[in-house]
Amino acid sequence: MGAAYLGETYWRRLIVFYIPMFMFLAAMLFPFYWMTVTSVKADAELYNAKAIPFLVFDFTLDHWIYLFRETLYIRWALNTLFIATVSTAISLFAGTLAGYSLARLRFPGSSTFGISIFVTYLVPPTLLFIPLAGVVSDLRLYDSPWALILTYPTFLVPFSTWLLMGYFRTIPREMEECARIDGATRLQAFVKVVLPLGLPGLISAGIFSFTLSWNEFLYALVFISSPEQKTIPVGVVSELIKGDVFFWGSLMAGALFGSVPVAIVYSFFVEHYVSGITGAVKG
Amino acid sequence: MARVKLTDVVKIYGNDEVVHGITIDIPHNEFLVLVGPSGCGKSTTLRMIAGLEVIDRGTVEIGDRVVNDTAPKDRDIAMVFQNYALYPHMTVYENMAFGLKLRKYPKAEITQRVAEAANILGISELMERRPKALSGGQRQRVAMGRAIVRKPQVFLFDEPLSNLDAKLRVQMRTEIKKLHQKVATTIVYVTHDQVEAMTLADRIVVLNDGYIEQIGDPMTLYEQPVNKFVASFIGSPAMNFIPGRVVAANGGEALAFRVDDRVSLPIPAASRERYAPLRDKEALLGIRPEHIADGAEGAPATIQATVSVVEPMGSDTMVFFDFKGVEITARVSPHAGARPGERLRFVLDMEKIHLIDPSTDKVL
Structure with missing residues (x-):
């Protein structure tokens, strides 16, 4: 095993692994870089066709200041946070209970019920928003965050149920049975044994629900009209694009700031919980 | 008194009846083993005792209480699963204390009980x-x-040793037996391994296809199986079955088992009356490998055959040979020098045979 052999493996790893991974990372992270660079570049340089687009020479914070001072961005951020959090909570609650029931309990009509939940997921929001708009206005929820909080579960709950049902199925039945023999009611067994073991599934469902709610555009556009009630995706587009004028600097600042919470949620939760618990369920 | 009584217990899945009216009476402190091949209904029966399966017909009583509609947690039972079912997110201590905590036992008592159990099983240093x-x-x-730790009225074991390697299985078998001696409780134990059943049980219930084939203590099942299934299931290696005919011999009084024109095995006088109903009928001769030995010329019941496979086990040597289309296993002494291809003489101990009526599969 001489140096030549070691060098060969190193080169192979470089070509087969490191370079493709680097290219992949570059492609994935490039949008963030682009948003950052654009948001701190002065308009003069931004619209200068001869300037290098990937570098900043004329640094400015004007776009950020404009975003936070002249628009209702902070309000939109708080709206989006509130709506996403409550929708996620609702979908997790319903999804956990539905997922568990479908995974574990045998009751008449359970398979029909399960199928119908998934079928509703197949109906696209682009079709559903029309009748939903009618429902929203009949319930007098138009232009309130509750219009979104109560309509987002239509696509969040089926997905969460499906994910959690699959996850609960991987938890060995014997564990709950053992808990029930040890002295737990079904509910106690669920709370003390199934939920702790299902935590990675819950986190996954939670992350997906939060992300889907945070980035949702169509319903937020249709059911909300006044600027103070808007969410980030809709607000940024409606207030920062006036006619055919695009406030690119602030747009990018708004988009970047809007994507940071989701990125943080992903990186924090995934690292913390999933790695520790997987592999120990089949004790 | 933790007596467990099953009366005509039936289990139906959809349209299939999988357990057909099982009746077993288990007195206090008995170690009862339910044994049988896969799919015979033994685990289902155990789960009905535990309350994890609904009892479709019949009753299950634990300690003189009918528990058909009682929740598992109120039946005062404890169960050990094949996959252990330990809670992975809890420590060993928390696992053992779980049931007691749920029932709101005082902390001091929980600590004491867990320590006691850990001591008995030798796991005190694994608590954390x-x-x-x-x-x-x-x-x-x-x-x-x-x-x-729960000190229940009944322990239920569902194939607890199936996931362990062979050596560990033998070790744990002894531990379970010792446990039964130390902690006097009724045990219902399910296994597909008849060796486990024989070594552990006070009584064995042999199940097949949802029916009880025989109930009895290990030696009774070994020496007096009632039908072909039990005869072939209990005992390892399995019993040999040689087809043939029961005929009159030596002028009419005696009986012999005629395999073919050349081989006729005399049936001992003591069994004559017992096998008389089979006279002139086809029958199966059941004989265990340990009752076939290598032998000398002149013994009354001998057959000659060519050895096909030799399996030395150390204390004995198992010899396989083909006899009239049936593969026979015989246990010979390790120093018999048997080798594949060699022609050997085998002596059958006719006192230990079991004649089976092929139309009913029952042992006479």
Whole structure:
């Protein structure tokens, strides 16, 4: 095993692994870089066709200041946070209970019920928003965050149920049975044994629900009209694009700031919980 | 008194009846083993006793109480599962204390009971570990510990040793037997391994296809199986079955088992009356490998055959040979020098045969 052999493996790893991974990372992270660079570049340089687009020479914070001072961005951020959090909570609650029931309990009509939940997921929001708009206005929820909080579960709950049902199925039945023999009611067994073991599934469902709610555009556009009630995706587009004028600097600042919470949620939760618990369920 | 009584218990899945009217009476402190091939209904029966399956017909009584509609947690039972079912997110201590905590036992008592059980099983130094840091044998012990602390009326074991390697299985078998001696409780134990059943049980229930084939203590099942299924299931290696005919011999009084024109095995005088109903009828001769030995010329019941496979086990040597289209196993002494291809003479102990009526599969 001489140096030549070691060098060969190193080169192979470089070509087969490191370079493709680097290219992949570059492609994935490039949008963030682009948003950052654009948001701190002065308009003069931004619209200068001869300037290098990937570098900043004329640094400015004007776009950020404009975003936070002249628009209702902070309000939109708080709206989006509130709506996403409550929708996620609702979908997790319903999804956990539905997922568990479908995974574990045998009751008449359970398979029909399960199928119908998934079928509703197949109906696209682009079709559903029309009748939903009618429902929203009949319930007098138009232009309130509750219009979104109560309509987002239509696509969040089926997905969460499906994910959690699959996850609960991987938890060995014997564990709950053992808990029930040890002295737990079904509910106690669920709370003390199934939920702790299902935590990675819950986190996954939670992350997906939060992300889907945070980035949702169509319903937020249709059911909300006044600027103070808007969410980030809709607000940024409606207030920062006036006619055919695009406030690119602030747009990018708004988009970047809007994507940071989701990125943080992903990186924090995934690292913390999933790695520790997987592999120990089949004790 | 923790007597367990099953009366005509039936289990139906959809349109299939899988357990057909099982009746077993288990007195207090008996170690009862339910044994049978896969799919015979033994685990289903155990789960009905535990309350994890609905009892479709019949009753299950634990300690003189009918428990058909009682929740598992109120039946005062504890169960050890095949996959141990330890809670992976809890330490060994928390696993063992779980049941007691749920029933709101005072903390001091929980600590004391857990320590006691841990002592009996030799796992006291593992208290702070998580299940994934334990070996298979240790996990099994923790699972048993979790059952012991509850001091239930009945212990239920569902194939607890199936996941262990052979050596560990033998070790844990002895531990379970010792446990039964130390902690006097009724045990219902399910296994597909008849060796486990024989070594552990006070009484064995042999199940097949949802029916009870025979109930009895190990030696009775070994020496007096009532039908072909029990005869072939109990005992390892399995009993040999030689087809033939019961005929009159020596002028009419005696009986012999005629395999073919050349081989006729005399039936002992003591069994004459017993096998008289089979006279002139086809029958199966059941004989265990340990009752066929290598022998000398002149013995009354001998057959000659060519050895096909030799399996030395150390204490004995198993010899396989083909006889009239049936593969026979015989246990010979290790120094008989048997080799494949060699022609040997085998002596059958006719006192130990079991004649089976092929139309009913019952042993006479």
